[in-house]
Amino acid sequence: MRSGRNKQAALCIALMALFLLSACGSHTGLAGTSSTQGSNTISVVAAENFYGSIVRQIGGKHVSVTSMLADPNVDPHSYESNVDQVKAVARAQLVIANGGGYDDWMDKLLSSTPSSERKVIKGFDVAPNKLPDNEHVWYSPDNAKNIASAIADTLKTLDTAHAAEYAQNLIIFERELSKINQKMDEIRSKYANAPVGLTETILRYQTGPMGLRVLTPDEFQKALAEGNDPPANTVITAENQINQRQIKVFIYNQQTQSAITTKLMSDARARNIPVVPVTETMPPDQTYQSWMLTQLEKVEQALASNK
Structure with a gap:
């Protein structure tokens, strides 16, 4: 675990990153959504809410998830972070982003809130099916299956006590996914x-x-x-x-x-x-x-x- 001083320093850096990101153009901010299960849960930040949905289904009551991009009425390519979201990234044990150039702003937040213990999953890197010049890999149910599997494996690493539960939840997720x-x-x-x-x-x-x-x-x-x-x-x-x-x-x-x-x-x-x-x-x-x-x-x- 990082010391309190290191956490404060990381938060200060994160807040500086917030102001830098906010200064880059006049974009519309997107309000994130969160689900809090308790102090003993795994803290997760999902860059996009569809990844938040997947990790909630697999993690169940053992995860607390904050989804940053959560408004389907706003252009997701324009992003402006807020203080609470930057703090969430700073304390997250697991961050899930898309990657592939879709959400580069998350890379800036991650680099400005360094943590040797935090796990990061990028859907684009995990997805086996990639179309040329098309980073929207989550639209493929086959890709979603692989991403969900990577999430389950990471949760098992972070919380070995509930590994069997994550495995069972993954099976249930895949069963529903097959309907697509x-x-x-x-x-x-x-x-x-x-x-x-x-x-x-x-x-x-x-x-x-x-x-x-x-x-x-x-x-x-x-x-x-x-x-x-x-x-x-x-x-x-x-x-x-x-x-x-x-x-x-x-x-x-x-x-x-x-x-x-x-x-x-x-x-x-x-x-x-x-x-x-x-x-x-x-x-x-x-x-x-x-x-x-x-x-x-x-x-x-x-x-x-x-x-």
Whole structure:
């Protein structure tokens, strides 16, 4: 354990990091969520709330989790930490982030609150299935399975007394996770090769396994995912695909809308093309599995309504 003086020094450094991060642009702050089980629990910080959901399911009553990015109505690429969140990172025994360039701000918080005892898991590093230039690895249920396994192994290391419980909770998690793959298989069996439009790359981890044919230019999706304006020719292509009804469903990222995506959504609705929202972070009062299943069901319903 670190001495009280070292803890105070780490906290001071963390608070300095807070002000440095807050000064980098005028971004909207995202309120985190936390669950406190007791003083004997493992203190966990999840950069994103979907990872918070996974660790809660596996850790159960033995973990206290703070999720930083927890608002599905705000662009997760813009982040501004607050004092409580910086303190949570400073005292965390386990930190779970995505990595892969998605949440580099967490690296700054970790480096500014050093701890030799803290464990860190990055979903991108653990995920076996990575698409090119696409850090949204949590959208793959197979990746989520591997990440959950890494979380269970780490909790067993931190708390050997409850290792059997973590193992059992992992089995339960995987059982619920299998329902996502089942739903994706159902959609594939009914709608394989159906043409769809995407505003961003986040759903590519699911459209591929479902056999859906994404027509929207890759450059368009990547530009929006990175917060940039897409090339003009790709915008024209996306507009033509809607105006000529070349796609069956238009799927957009609800958290990173722009004037371009708003117009495309309006055009799609005007031509009776179903519009389906998806989010990068999990809505409140859901689990990772229920979130993914709800979105997939909406995609399925949209495809069924526009055969």
